[in-house]
Amino acid sequence: MADNGRPRSSGRPTLEQVAVEANVSRGTASRVVNGSLEVSPYALKAVREAIRKLGYVPNHAARSLVTRRSDTVLLVASESEDRVFSEPFFASIVRGVSQELSPTALQLNLMMASSTRQHDRVEQLVRNGHVDGVMLISLHGDDPLPRNLVDAGAPVAVIGRPMSEVGAVPYVDADNESGARTATEYLYRQGRRRIATITGSRDMAAGLDRLSGYRSALRGRRGVTRLVAHGDFGQASGEAAMRELLAKDPALDAVFAASDPMAAGTLRVLRAAGRRVPDDVAVIGFDDSELARNTEPQLTSVSQPTHQMGRKLAELVIAQLREPDTALGPVILPTELIFRASA
Incomplete structure (x- = not known):
């Protein structure tokens, strides 16, 4: 040990050094690095400052082997690219989801899945452990994707009331x-x-x-x-x-x-x-x-509060990742008529 009581640095900074620098336990430092919000604001700030000071870089590959987490969630739109990128509804949902995920270590990937082949690709990503949770938007008809993803072991949440029985999958919708x-x-x-x-x-x-x-x-x-x-x-x-x-x-x-x-x-x-x-x-x-x-x-x-709907959608997935056995019901948000010149 160095005279100041800290571990002697040799090469790449370790998680133990981050914990000592932040004056927290190794477990607390690990929770911050892994994106958990189950830490105090003081500890969160201290660990982040220690990470910046020491230049600590997490070993994501090793962490994934231990935690079996990819730190990635998928937003799947069952529409064409043209529609997703041209209609403002989708952009507002994505902004809400992204904002809710920003304090966590979860990264957001967007994927269009309007064909059976694309649906199979989403299911494969889940079964291979490449994503931790899936958010679905713009489902059509009796789409089996929500049920298949749940069967594959993924936390799932949906924008819009599903048209068919999807079991315990929670959803967010406007009234x-x-x-x-x-x-x-x-x-x-x-x-x-x-x-x-x-x-x-x-x-x-x-x-x-x-x-x-x-x-x-x-x-x-x-x-x-x-x-x-x-x-x-x-x-x-x-x-x-x-x-x-x-x-x-x-x-x-x-x-x-x-x-x-x-x-x-x-x-x-x-x-x-x-x-x-x-x-x-x-x-x-x-x-x-x-x-x-x-x-x-x-x-x-x-x-309809599309930005808030996106945030609530992400909340539902985060809640399932924290507490896998949590029962979550639908979230229905109010609407309001906004008056302008056309009526």
């Missing part, structure tokens, strides 16, 4: 039905009586729940014309659906679109048809994304 009902009721209170909706994907719970909210708002109301056209949440589908609706009923006076991109497509078709918004036709979207503030006119939209 889609309530948001759609609020939007449609507002259109009715404004005196609109020929109210159409453009649905989202019918193999996704968000699409079905928003359609259910629209129908609920108009149930039992006399003198109302109800019109439904189907989209897939994307702008092109919104344009096609709006053209279909105008062909069915040129006198329609309101549209609730189940996403902001579809509402933007609606505005484009109405403008081309010479219909004024909101004078002739009121339009409401869903998301309250940046897109809603950049349309002409600006879009009244149902706000």
